[in-house]
């Protein structure tokens with residue numbers, strides 16, 4: 001059965017890295033993968049072309065696709081948009097919400113070839129392999145009521161941080177199962193000493209724990225988690241947390257590797273369908289200059305093959321090919337040091353394709 | 357005029373580090389400082405003795421004091437308390453709220469003598485000197501409504517993230533003034549691409565900027581700020597942010613120095629009265645063992661002398677004395693490496709007093 005993959009190039013460096021992913025998908029097709037590829041606009045690019053960051057036609061295509069590959073959205077060009085609903089980020093948030101992509105997997109993995117790129121001392125990060133499981137369709141990102149309004153003679157801005165038991169349980173199960181497949185350790189991050197919403201979070205995680213006797217559950221306050229990531233990141237295996245804390249901690253964790261340009265992510269719904277995208281952003285400053293690192297995007301293809309299309313063998317071939325080009329010393333500008341000459345986006349894509 | 361200083365030892369290592377601060381205050385008194393010292397229970401210790409983390413008598417004393425010195429609150433002993441209002445943290449939050457201590461100053465300063473203690477590579481942190489200005493009496497910590505309740509057959513937990521223009525302006529001015537006295541750079545951290553409450557935050561910071569033409573204001577999303585702190589922390593001078601983001605980022609920033617046991621903090625109200633405390637927590641695991649580092653607490657005395665009692669000369673004497681003991685190679689267990697033998701809490705206090 002032919003599966004449908006939807007490419008969403010987006011903004012900034014999105015299109016050029018998506019182009020490399022598309023070449024890789026072509027190669028997979030030649031290797032026997034039965035897929036149909038479509039493309040649709042999202043983010044600022046969609047706003048410019050259609051007046052909406054998530055046009056109805058894009059959402060329609062997304063709903064019928066088996067998997068989505070997203071480049072990146074956003075950029076200073078659209079920062080001044082008064083209407084929040086029109087901002088590029090709303091394209092991304094809309095996709096997450098409409099497709100029910102509640103389970104966000106954000107690995108922070110240190111490639112041994114790139115150990116020197118970390119800002120941390122080598123012994124603290126060598127072998128680093130953390131999986132952050134972030135809840136992606138709830139919490140303060142989507143909570144109602146929200147807005148800016150006049151109260152007592154001045155304006156106030158407000159948002160609602162809210163989680164239900166079933167939302168917490170659902171993401172909790174993803175995390176416990178992930179921990180079972182990995183090192184058996186799960187750290188749930190909250191601020192249960194202050195926030196009621198996270199007290200309930202902690203309670204539900206505790207309630208699930210007996211169902212996963214092979215997983216060691218621990219709890220940590222978010223401020224301490226931010227510290228521990230800097231101090232001794234290798235203490236973590238799987239981390240589970242809400243939407244906003246996950247946003248902050250997953251970026252910090254990714255940066256520990258020094259090579260955020262290497263890290264893919266997955267956002268999955270209840271039936272395992274998902275959206276795959278690099279952890280890095282749209283990097284408008286280097287867009288269109290053939291400078292962006294396409295590897296996180298190409299590794300997102302691997303993650304897609306593994307998680308949504310059940311094609312482990314092809315996923316492994318991609319990951320091996322990426323390892324190979326790193327072994328060969330190829331580095332895009334974000335990773336190049338004095339001893340290596342930077343290659344461009346397309347040349348890096350060529351090299352991966354060759355090694356594939 | 358005799359000024360009143362209230363000691364609030366609190367829990368865990370709080371009492372033993374407060375004891376060293378008290379000795380230092382005695383030394384200041386002998387050097388001519390006209391103060392009266394009182395002590396009151398707070399946190400878990402107050403709950404154990406009086407059934408309340410912030411007894412009325414403690415609050416009364418706090419209201420009439422010119423400055424407060426707090427050790428630390430909290431510990432696993434009280435984690436199981438069902439009633440949120442009785443938890444040790446509520447003692448701290450209550451003091452902040454009742455005394456209007458909205459301006460929290462959290463320096464992340466790398467002592468050259470301790471450069472090796474950082475988990476970051478030396479060139480990334482040498483000379484690090486960031487001041488995080490955290491709003492402390494608003495935001496999601498205090499927002500209403502909040503709670504856990506039944507909705508549609510299951511429980512939901514919720515909190516409200518809320519800021520008014522006047523709250524934002526008030527902390528903004530503290531931060532702009534701080535930037536004027538320091539390097540002239542102010543980075544305001546928000547999540548204005550998602551949260552309305554922080555869109556208003558950004559707008560108010562922008563509105564204040566023209567009044568401080570000598571300060572360069574920039575904005576950063578909180579996820580990016582967490583990354584940039586890990587990647588290149590020296591890009592920051594003063595950072596201003598809300599209560600929750602400030603909780604997370606100030607701990608991460610403090611940990612960058614590798615010696616959170618060295619860092620004091622101030623929480624000030626509109627009239628400059630304040631509470632001073634170490635950035636580290638109550639460390640129950642080492643409580644009562646004469647192992648805690650008293651330096652953050654002793655430096656909190658210096659901060660108190662500078663910010664609330666206008667005694668710069670004495671503040672500098674304390675800071676010099678602390679520099680002296682570090683130069684002499686004295687290290688408590690948290691800072692000791694293979695080449696140095698750890699000294700205890702009291703011995704470290706002795707050394708500072710001697711150098712004072």
Ligand SMILES: CC(C)[C@H](C(=O)O)[C@@H](O)C(=O)O
Pocket residue numbers: 074089092093247549550579
């Ligand atoms: C672009 C933004 C809305 C988004 C988020 O905050 O979730 C991004 O930071 C991410 O982490 O995917």
Ligand SMILES: CC(C)[C@H](C(=O)O)[C@@H](O)C(=O)O
Pocket residue numbers: 193194223430445448449603
């Ligand atoms: C103890 C806790 C309530 C407190 C906070 O979150 O503000 C602490 O983490 C701090 O940063 O002072």
